[in-house]
Amino acid sequence: MSIKIFVPGDSAALALGADAVTRAILAEAARRNIAVNLVRNGSRGMLWLEPLVEVQTAKGRVAYGPVSADDVAGLFDAKFDQGDKHALGLGLTEEIPYLKRQERLTFARVGITDPVSLEDYLAHDGYQGLHKALTMPAAAIVQQVTESGLRGRGGAAFPTGIKWQTVLNTAAAQKYIVCNADEGDSGTFADRMLMEGDPFVLIEGMTIAALAVGATQGYIYVRSEYPYAITVLNEAIEIARKAGYLGANILQSGKGFQLEVRKGAGSYVCGEETALLESLEGKRGIVRAKPPLPAISGLFGKPTVINNVISLASMPIILDKGAAFYKDYGMGCSRGTLPFQLAGNIRHGGLIEKAFGVTLRELLYEFGGGSASGRPIKAVQVGGPLGSYLPESQWDTPLDYEAYTNLWAVLGHGGIVVHDDRADLAKLARYAMKFCAIESCGKCTPCRIGATRGVEVMDKIIANQDRPAQVELLRDLCDTMLNGSMCAMGGMTPYPVLSALNHFAKDFGVVK
Amino acid sequence: MSQAYNHEQIAAIIATQQDRPGALLPILHDIQDALGYIPPDSVAQIASALNLSRAEVHGVITFYHHFRTTPPAKHTIQICCAEACQSMGAEHLVAHAEQKIAVRKQGDCTVQPVYCLGLCATSPAMMVDDQLHARVTTEKFDRLIKKIGGGS
CATH class of the missing domain: 1.10.10 (Arc Repressor Mutant, subunit A)
Structure with a gap:
């Protein structure tokens, strides 16, 4: 009987030598005449342990990590293929507290299954949601989504059900489902991990969306920085098509849905939904004025559902287990779970899917184990490059959309970037302006010109030139950007800048 | 051509x-x-x-940043300069890389900034041609560039 060994094919694992580990395991097994069935799974999300090698035993899967190719002979010597003890041994994977304390709904299968095995997907409750959706009228599917309380996981947190309802209500000969997989925020990798680790759940989610609003064509717009995700998605789409889960007549239902992957080209602003639609149309990624909403006039002027990867990938479980099941997680108006991504200067970085309501402090210390450098944590940026920097006094606020709004902060896409006490928040504020200047689409003046002026003002502040006047100017500029920009690019760049100034005034050389 | x-x-x-x-x-x-x-x-x-x-x-x-209109160097080294990688010393890594590449005899590499490779929990990250690398120290960088194009 062959032994089943799992080595992740996730980008993070690959970047840490997972392919070399795979080759070493296969070579060592052959040398020892041990029959091995090696599966390239997704990542479990405990990224400080990557490459995390797992072995299937009678008691369950046993984990070892981080494994390098040089460790492999020693692992075989210790009979790791039987799940025996080794210095890198972590015991049963499911019992590792980091994983055990999570509420994995959307990421239920990631790291467990072979991402491109439809058989595996079906054996782990895959396509249950679609089967239910196929028996329901379109309006009832939308109703389930509305009742689940799901809000857009891309960052804007707009109620998904309302978006879908608008598309359903808009009559048109052609409608589209677009998946926004242009995950450009620093500190975020949930979309990437999901696409690489469980592509079928996204395909299923988009198919459900198509049934709900009457769309027949879908596009997944993936950033060019994610080549592995593109490969995995294309492979999974082909498999789904051949098995009748995509195509002109899905599971003989008489309903059709075609799906295609499109590659971005390194533009951050294309993560903004209207810029993304322009890019899909083959144009520059310039933000559109709203209205009209994409739900009414979106891709090629047709009604379009445009949702983030995680929003769409949450549909199968909502349809399968029901809106009430999903809604049961979370707090207030933030229902369900959010896959938080703990990144930057953190000891135990990774993906933590938890119900809303967990605090930053719990994530930083109980999951994250403090900073990677061992130095005190100074500032935490939540919600990507357009999110606020939070000082320690704010780390006990529950992670909830409204609670964060009250802090003048955002949850965004759930990215959490940790900085230790060596961070200079004035430099980070300058970087926020510089990033906006580089990535601005150029359509509106507050963003296009404001960001460049913002870099200049920050340079003067850092060089100690007339600081009080420059700080006043910076606040004034931020006010213009915040209120005058067309989209979140210019409109939210003030979040990191002003939160840095307000909470870390010392770094700007001004006393509050 | x-x-x-x-x-x-x-x-x-x-x-x-x-x-x-x-x-x-x-x-x-x-x-x-x-x-x-x-x-x-x-x-x-x-x-x-x-x-x-x-x-x-x-x-x-x-x-689009991705498109270029001149032939690239034989090897492209993209180092992530976004916040998560900054928090783990990306700036130092870029300075080190630029200095190493400038004195590299083959003259076959360019160093470019990139804003997020999605490897933010294993920073600093970079991509050499189409290969991803994470937790890149200056020592690891030197080892990696020695491998490309056969020694420096």
């Missing part, structure tokens, strides 16, 4: 893609994947095939 050869190859790429809705980006990707860059003299050809103006095609090529 001769102009005529480019023309033919680009015509073939355009032919396979031009009937797709929103064909311009897929075409530009295919051209860059095949040739390493998008030759400026191909703009007119692409524009005419898609019934666009040259200005529109030029605008798209120059809008």
Whole structure:
């Protein structure tokens, strides 16, 4: 009987030598005449342990990590293929507290299954949601989504059900489902991990969306920085098509849905939904004025559902287990779970899917184990490059959309970037302006010109030139950007800048 | 590479893609994947095939960071400079990389910033050609560039 060994094919694992580990395991097994069935799974999300090698035993899967190719002979010597003890041994994977304390709904299968095995997907409750959706009228599917309380996981947190309802209500000969997989925020990798680790759940989610609003064509717009995700998605789409889960007549239902992957080209602003639609149309990624909403006039002027990867990938479980099941997680108006991504200067970085309501402090210390450098944590940026920097006094606020709004902060896409006490928040504020200047689409003046002026003002502040006047100017500029920009690019760049100034005034050389 | 050869190859790429809705980006990707860059003299050809103006095609090529109009160095080293990697010393890594590449005898590498490779929990991250690398220390960087192009 062959032994089943799992080595992740996730980008993070690959970047840490997972392919070399795979080759070493296969070579060592052959040398020892041990029959091995090696599966390239997704990542479990405990990224400080990557490459995390797992072995299937009678008691369950046993984990070892981080494994390098040089460790492999020693692992075989210790009979790791039987799940025996080794210095890198972590015991049963499911019992590792980091994983055990999570509420994995959307990421239920990631790291467990072979991402491109439809058989595996079906054996782990895959396509249950679609089967239910196929028996329901379109309006009832939308109703389930509305009742689940799901809000857009891309960052804007707009109620998904309302978006879908608008598309359903808009009559048109052609409608589209677009998946926004242009995950450009620093500190975020949930979309990437999901696409690489469980592509079928996204395909299923988009198919459900198509049934709900009457769309027949879908596009997944993936950033060019994610080549592995593109490969995995294309492979999974082909498999789904051949098995009748995509195509002109899905599971003989008489309903059709075609799906295609499109590659971005390194533009951050294309993560903004209207810029993304322009890019899909083959144009520059310039933000559109709203209205009209994409739900009414979106891709090629047709009604379009445009949702983030995680929003769409949450549909199968909502349809399968029901809106009430999903809604049961979370707090207030933030229902369900959010896959938080703990990144930057953190000891135990990774993906933590938890119900809303967990605090930053719990994530930083109980999951994250403090900073990677061992130095005190100074500032935490939540919600990507357009999110606020939070000082320690704010780390006990529950992670909830409204609670964060009250802090003048955002949850965004759930990215959490940790900085230790060596961070200079004035430099980070300058970087926020510089990033906006580089990535601005150029359509509106507050963003296009404001960001460049913002870099200049920050340079003067850092060089100690007339600081009080420059700080006043910076606040004034931020006010213009915040209120005058067309989209979140210019409109939210003030979040990191002003939160840095307000909470870390010392770094700007001004006393509050 | 001769102009005529480019023309033919680009015509073939355009032919396979031009009937797709929103064909311009897929075409530009295919051209860059095949040739390493998008030759400026191909703009007119692409524009005419898609019934666009040259200005529109030029605008798209120059809008996106990914597209380039000159042949790249033999090896491209992209180092992530976004916040998560900054928090783990990306700035120091970039300075180190630039200094190492400047004195590299082969002169076959360029160092570019990139804003997020999605490896934010294993920072600093970089991509050498199409290979990803995470937790890159200066020592690890030196080892990696020694491997490409056979020693420095």
